[in-house]
Amino acid sequence: xxxxxxxxxxxxxxxxxxxxxxxxxxxxxxxxxxxxxxxxxxxxxxxxxxxxxxxxxxxxxxxxxxxxxxxxxxxxxxxxxxxxxxxxxxxxxxxxxxxxxxxxxxxxxxxxxxxxxxxxxxxxxxxxxxxxxxxxxxxxxxxxxxxxxxxxxxxxxxxxxxxxxxxxxxxxxxxxxxxxxxxxxxxxxxxxxxxxxxxxxxxxxxxxxxxxxxxxxxxxxxxxxxxxxxxxxxxxxxxxxxxxxxxxxxxxxxxxxxxxxxxxxxxxxxxxxxxxxxxxxxxxxxxxxxxxxxxxxxxxxxxxxxxxxxxxxxxxxxxxxxxxxxx
Numbered sequence: 001x002x003x004x005x006x007x008x009x010x011x012x013x014x015x016x017x018x019x020x021x022x023x024x025x026x027x028x029x030x031x032x033x034x035x036x037x038x039x040x041x042x043x044x045x046x047x048x049x050x051x052x053x054x055x056x057x058x059x060x061x062x063x064x065x066x067x068x069x070x071x072x073x074x075x076x077x078x079x080x081x082x083x084x085x086x087x088x089x090x091x092x093x094x095x096x097x098x099x100x101x102x103x104x105x106x107x108x109x110x111x112x113x114x115x116x117x118x119x120x121x122x123x124x125x126x127x128x129x130x131x132x133x134x135x136x137x138x139x140x141x142x143x144x145x146x147x148x149x150x151x152x153x154x155x156x157x158x159x160x161x162x163x164x165x166x167x168x169x170x171x172x173x174x175x176x177x178x179x180x181x182x183x184x185x186x187x188x189x190x191x192x193x194x195x196x197x198x199x200x201x202x203x204x205x206x207x208x209x210x211x212x213x214x215x216x217x218x219x220x221x222x223x224x225x226x227x228x229x230x231x232x233x234x235x236x237x238x239x240x241x242x243x244x245x246x247x248x249x250x251x252x253x254x255x256x257x258x259x260x261x262x263x264x265x266x267x268x269x270x271x272x273x274x275x276x277x278x279x280x281x282x283x284x285x286x287x288x289x290x291x292x293x294x295x296x297x298x299x300x301x302x303x304x305x306x307x308x309x310x311x312x313x314x315x316x317x318x319x320x321x322x323x324x325x326x327x
Contacts, residue, residue: 002044002068003032003206011045011066013207016086016285021203032203043068055179058124058210069202069210078212079262080200084192086122086208086266086285093120093268093283100290107294108274119271122285124210124264125181128217129173129194130224131259136232138165139250142243163240171228176220178213181269182280183223188291189284192265196286200264210264217260225255 003012003021010025012032020029035044043050048063057073060066074080088096098112110116139162146157173194177186232253240246266285271278274295281292 001071001202002035002066003203004035004045006031006033011206012203013067014085014204015207016089016092019085019087021206034203055211055214056209057212058205058208060209067206067208069205071202073212074200074202074205074210080126080264081261082197082263083124083200083204084194084196084263084265084286085198085204087196088266088268088283088285088288090120090122090268092288093122093285096283096288096290097270097281101294107296111272111274111294116272117270121269122208123267123269124205124208125186125267126178126211126213127175127192127263127265128178128213128220128260129175129263130171130217130221131173132171132224132228133256134169134171134228134232134253135256136165136167136169136236136253137250138163138167138236138248140246140248142240142247143245144242145244161243163243163246165236165239167232167235167239169232169235171231174224174227175265176224178215178217178220179211180214181267181282185280185282185291186267189267189282189289191287192284193286197263205264208266213262217258217262221258224258228255229253 004010005012005023005026005028007028008023008026010023012021012023014020015022015029018029021032022029023031041050041052042048043061043064043066045066045068046061046064048061050059050061050068052059052070056070057078058067058069061068072078094117101107101112142161142163144159144161146159148155175186175190175192177183236251237246268283268285270281270283270292272281272295273279277295279293279295281290283290
């Protein structure tokens with residue numbers, strides 16, 4: 001399917017700045033009409049055959065430039081329950097990246113160039129959001145150490161206490177990305193302002209790229225349980241922080257039954273190839289958080305080293321001449 005302007009027939013895309021559908025041709029807002037074609041290999045606008053990878057749900061037609069959403073990949077088991085529409089535009093994402101990396105003196109010249117930023121793409125990334133109602137049993141021993149000095153003698157008293165905890169903790173919308181993007185980078189992009197979740201509508205995807213999940217939600221549960229276990233450990237540590245040391249004899253968590261929902265979350269992706277390595281940078285499409293590392297140009301490093309070395313030599317020579325004059 002694609003979305004066309006009722007007024008001029010131009011391509012309608014979702015505009016993050018206004019939060020409305022926008023015609024790329026006449027500039028109209030919220031005047032879209034939907035055109036559809038059941039095939040995922042044919043453009044609904046020009047009829048051109050499109051070669052799209054199996055996990056792609058939204059893309060741009062290489063022939064007419066219209067943005068398309070593949071019906072069959074956003075319906076049935078692949079239909080997201082919710083979506084967070086982009087609120088960070090491409091220009092804003094570029095601005096945030098430049099601000100983040102402006103002090104990276106040794107980054108290559110083309111890293112933040114207008115030409116390179118053509119590779120900056122807005123993607124709706126598939127996530128599963130999990131709810132867990134957990135119950136944790138903890139049984140351990142805590143120690144408190146008291147030290148004092150009397151006369152010339154130092155005394156130490158160690159007291160032992162049994163620590164029992166039964167803690168119930170509810171976790172809501174714990175996210176796990178369900179695609180090929182780097183899990184560690186996606187974790188760093190969190191949180192995604194989940195109060196902005198709305199019921200899924202395909203029109204939000206027009207103007208962006210989209211993916212479907214690689215595996216069912218059960219595949220990602222071990223990863224989510226690991227995240228939750230870390231949070232539970234933190235909560236437990238806070239509950240017995242008065243002890244100088246704690247030994248856990250029993251630490252068991254009942255996770256109960258997981259509840260999950262399938263959602264699309266907005267991420268700007270920028271893949272910059274430098275040398276034999278690709279540097280991936282991500283921008284949260286709703287909060288603007290930037291995650292990633294800039295490449296380092298060895299030529300720049302050597303150039304700066306040579307420059308400062310020359311400056312030090314010149315200063316040294318000037319100092320020696322000044323000493324000769326003084327003498």
